[in-house]
Amino acid sequence: xxxxxxxxxxxxxxxxxxxxxxxxxxxxxxxxxxxxxxxxxxxxxxxxxxxxxxxxxxxxxxxxxxxxxxxxxxxxxxxxxxxxxxxxxxxxxxxxxxxxxxxxxxxxxxxxxxxxxxxxxxxxxxxxxxxxxxxxxxxxxxxxxxxxxxxxxxxxxxxxxxxxxxxxxxxxxxxxxxxxxxxxxxxxxxxxxxxxxxxxxxxxxxxxxxxxxxxxxxxxxxxxxxxxxxxxxxxxxxxxxxxxxxxxxxxxxxxxxxxxxxxxxxxxxxxxxxxxxxxxxxxxxxxxxxxxxxxxxxxxxxxxxxxxxxxxxxxxxxxxxxxxx
Numbered sequence: 082x083x084x085x086x087x088x089x090x091x092x093x094x095x096x097x098x099x100x101x102x103x104x105x106x107x108x109x110x111x112x113x114x115x116x117x118x119x120x121x122x123x124x125x126x127x128x129x130x131x132x133x134x135x136x137x138x139x140x141x142x143x144x145x146x147x148x149x150x151x152x153x154x155x156x157x158x159x160x161x162x163x164x165x166x167x168x169x170x171x172x173x174x175x176x177x178x179x180x181x182x183x184x185x186x187x188x189x190x191x192x193x194x195x196x197x198x199x200x201x202x203x204x205x206x207x208x209x210x211x212x213x214x215x216x217x218x219x220x221x222x223x224x225x226x227x228x229x230x231x232x233x234x235x236x237x238x239x240x241x242x243x244x245x246x247x248x249x250x251x252x253x254x255x256x257x258x259x260x261x262x263x264x265x266x267x268x269x270x271x272x273x274x275x276x277x278x279x280x281x282x283x284x285x286x287x288x289x290x291x292x293x294x295x296x297x298x299x300x301x302x303x304x305x306x307x308x309x310x311x312x313x314x315x316x317x318x319x320x321x322x323x324x325x326x327x328x329x330x331x332x333x334x335x336x337x338x339x340x341x342x343x344x345x346x347x348x349x350x351x352x353x354x355x356x357x358x359x360x361x362x363x364x365x366x367x368x369x370x371x372x373x374x375x376x377x378x379x380x381x382x383x384x385x386x387x388x389x390x391x392x393x394x395x396x397x398x399x400x401x402x403x404x405x406x
Contacts, residue, residue: 111176111177111197111217111219111224112174112175112176112177113174113175113177113197113198113219113220114146114172114173114174114175114198115143115145115146115172115173115174115175115220116143116144116145116146116154116156116165116170116171116172116173117141117142117143117144117170117171117173118138118139118140118141118142118144118165118169118170118171119140119141119169119170119171120140120169121137121138121139121140122137122138122165122166122169123135123136123137123138123165124136124137124138124156124158124161124163124164124165125163125164125165126163126164127164128150128151128153128155128164129153129164130166132163132164135161135163136158136159136161136163138158138165142158144156144157144158144165144170145157145158145198145199146198146199147162147199149167150164152166152167152168153165153166153167154166154167154170156170157199175219175220176219177217177218177219177224178217178218178219179216179217180215180216180217180218181216182214182215182216182226183214183215183216183241183242184212184213184214184215184241184242184244185212185213185214185215185223185225185239185240185241185242186210186211186212186213186239186240186241186242187207187208187209187210187211187213187234187238187239188209188237188238188239188240189209189238190206190207190208190209191206191207191234191235191238191239192206192234193205193206193207193225193227193230193232193233193234194222194232194233194234195232195233196233197219197220197221197222197233201233204230204232205230205232207227207234211227212242212244213225213226213227213234213239214226214227215239218236219233221235221236221237222234222235222236223235223236223239225239250379251379252378252379252380253347253351253353253377253378253379253380255313255314255315255346255347255380255395256314256315256344256345256346256347256348257313257314258287258310258311258312258313258314258315260348261310261314261315261345261346261348262280262287262289262310264344264345264348264349265277265278265280265289265341265342265345266278266279266280268341270334270337271337272333272334272337273295273333273334275295277291277334277337277338277341278290278291278306278338278341278342279291286309286310287309287310288307288308288309288310289306289307289308289309289310289315289318289342289345290304290306290307290308291304291305291306291334291338291342292304292305293305293324293325293328293331293332293334293335294328294331294334302324303324303328303331304321304324305320305321305324305325305331305334305335305338306318306319306320306321306338306339306342307319307321308342308345309397311396311397311398312398313398314346314395315345315346315395316394316395316396316397316398317392317393317394317395317397318342318343318345318346318392318393319390319391319392319393320335320338320339320342320361320390320391320392321389321390322365322389322390322391323388323389323390326389339358339361340358343357343358343361343393346377346393346395347377347378351378352378353377353378353380356377356378357377357393360375360384360393361391361393364384364386364391365391367386367391369386370386370387370388370406371384371385371386371406372384372385372386372404372405372406373385373386375393380395380396381395381396381401382394382395382396382401383395383401383402383404385404387406
């Protein structure tokens with residue numbers, strides 16, 4: 082038997098593969114090449130010893146690399162740009178240090194640069210107190226990520242965030258499928274001499290039903306409770322209030338089916354089951370169609386109120402439906 086859902090509703094189920102998120106240190110790929118003079122050397126106007134002497138650079142002074150031309154290196158020193166023969170320079174390559182992605186906060190309004198060498202350009206700015214993610218360090222700069230933007234910010238402008246990571250929400254496990262089935266299948270009415278629930282299987286799926294009246298041939302007209310199981314648990318339970326209201330003589334059995342049926346999610350005697358029963362009592366006479374997000378025992382779900390139907394929905398094998406009405 083197909084699960085009966087006669088909603089005039091746009092329902093979209095998003096099936097997503099959930100991948101655990103782990104904080105790992107990614108390999109740094111950024112390098113910075115720098116130069117230092119071996120001895121005192123003249124900065125020249127052209128890439129030749131015939132070039133004009135612009136300024137004398139002392140021994141072991143750092144110069145900023147600009148470009149290379151043959152055996153000459155164009156560098157910047159003391160706000161002057163010129164050439165030095167590469168034999169007069171020591172070349173040093175710095176590799177960025179990969180960091181575990183960590184939240185940092187800007188200490189003032191900061192400029193975010195595209196890179197950390199002489200060719201760096203301003204790409205955007207951040208206000209004081211902005212939280213970003215830092216994942217690499219190089220030459221006095223942090224590589225940051227802000228939304229879908231990345232860039233480099235001076236270390237002195239940043240401070241590690243002191244906001245503690247949120248504690249994981251402890252989730253109450255659902256009642257295992259076989260225990261839920263056994264509980265409902267063997268639940269005998271306190272008001273009528275019959276078992277209230279029947280378990281059906283179709284195409285590898287299992288369903289639970291309850292009728293307001295016991296008849297020789299089960300009639301859909303009296304079908305009040307309709308529920309569905311996924312691989313591990315009861316994932317949804319619907320109560321057809323229009324039939325409940327139509328047949329007052331079946332309401333005692335209906336009330337009992339609600340009380341027992343909601344225990345199929347978390348078990349009898351649990352605070353989670355009591356929370357579900359309270360939600361049902363609060364909304365059983367609803368007048369407005371609604372999709373209400375709920376969290377019971379840390380488990381996210383939906384309370385769907387639609388055209389005299391009340392349905393509790395949790396994830397189906399890990400996927401929670403997206404419902405719009």
